[in-house]
Amino acid sequence: MSVQAAQDGEAARSDVLAGREAVITGGSKGIGLGIADALMAAGAHVTLTARGAGQLTAAAETLRARYPGQEVRTMVGDTAGACEATLARLDAILPAVDVVVANAGWGNIRSFLEITGQDWDDIVALNLTGTFRVMQWAARRMVAADDGADRAILVVSSIRALGARVGTAPYAATKAALNQLVRVAALELAGTGVRVNALSPGITATPMSIEQNPQVLAAMTQSVPMGRAGTPVDMGAAAVFLCSPQARFVTGANLVVDGGESLK
Numbered sequence: 001m002s003v004q005a006a007q008d009g010e011a012a013r014s015d016v017l018a019g020r021e022a023v024i025t026g027g028s029k030g031i032g033l034g035i036a037d038a039l040m041a042a043g044a045h046v047t048l049t050a051r052g053a054g055q056l057t058a059a060a061e062t063l064r065a066r067y068p069g070q071e072v073r074t075m076v077g078d079t080a081g082a083c084e085a086t087l088a089r090l091d092a093i094l095p096a097v098d099v100v101v102a103n104a105g106w107g108n109i110r111s112f113l114e115i116t117g118q119d120w121d122d123i124v125a126l127n128l129t130g131t132f133r134v135m136q137w138a139a140r141r142m143v144a145a146d147d148g149a150d151r152a153i154l155v156v157s158s159i160r161a162l163g164a165r166v167g168t169a170p171y172a173a174t175k176a177a178l179n180q181l182v183r184v185a186a187l188e189l190a191g192t193g194v195r196v197n198a199l200s201p202g203i204t205a206t207p208m209s210i211e212q213n214p215q216v217l218a219a220m221t222q223s224v225p226m227g228r229a230g231t232p233v234d235m236g237a238a239a240v241f242l243c244s245p246q247a248r249f250v251t252g253a254n255l256v257v258d259g260g261e262s263l264k
Contacts, residue, residue: 018043018044021098032103033059041240047075051078098142102155135185143189152242153197154199154242156198157175157178161179178198189251190252199239203224
């Protein structure tokens with residue numbers, strides 16, 4: 001299957017999250033936008049945060065056109081350097097918090113001997129520290145609701161936490177740390193009605209990866225037993241399951257969505 005063919009399809013429509021309020025960090029593109037689209041297809045209202053205003057606006061316009069009658073809010077915010085201010089502004093605009101997807105993250109490819117202190121600090125600040133703060137904020141809001149409703153926190157991790165790949169040390173380390181953070185948070189919150197899980201994508205064909213590095217993406221896809229890269233639609237479908245009452249007895253789990261890549 002070609003990379004482009006892997007992009008075909010759309011999120012399945014349902015009402016499993018009808019009327020629920022969802023927040024997606026890093027929600028303006030790629031996997032984050034795919035998850036936002038899937039949550040809306042399942043009936044949720046969404047609030048997207050990201051650093052770029054232009055991409056946020058474009059994402060919101062697309063979602064509003066696709067799901068008329070459902071709320072789409074946007075907030076330019078940084079869950080690393082300005083995390084506390086971003087979360088305070090979210091508190092001010094959100095009537096409720098039922099689902100939070102901590103998706104914002106990044107990494108670079110650099111050999112172990114060439115990683116700089118700034119590389120390490122920047123990746124840890126966003127992927128690990130920023131995600132922890134988002135998780136804690138979400139948990140506090142959800143626990144305070146105290147109404148018995150099923151609520152979910154989903155952390156977007158990576159299969160890079162499960163194996164070693166050259167050039168990914170800070171990224172892989174932060175994602176591995178997130179997996180354990182999810183487990184501890186899930187254990188502590190298990191009696192509150194708040195579930196905490198991780199989603200670990202493998203190689204994923206996003207519009208940006210297709211446009212910028214189609215040859216690299218195609219080469220990497222050769223390592224996937226199912227013969228194609230994942231798509232934002234694939235990740236969105238998994239996110240809907242983990243964030244909905246369909247998974248009401250699932251917490252502390254790490255759902256790997258990689259076409260079998262990590263089996264090798």
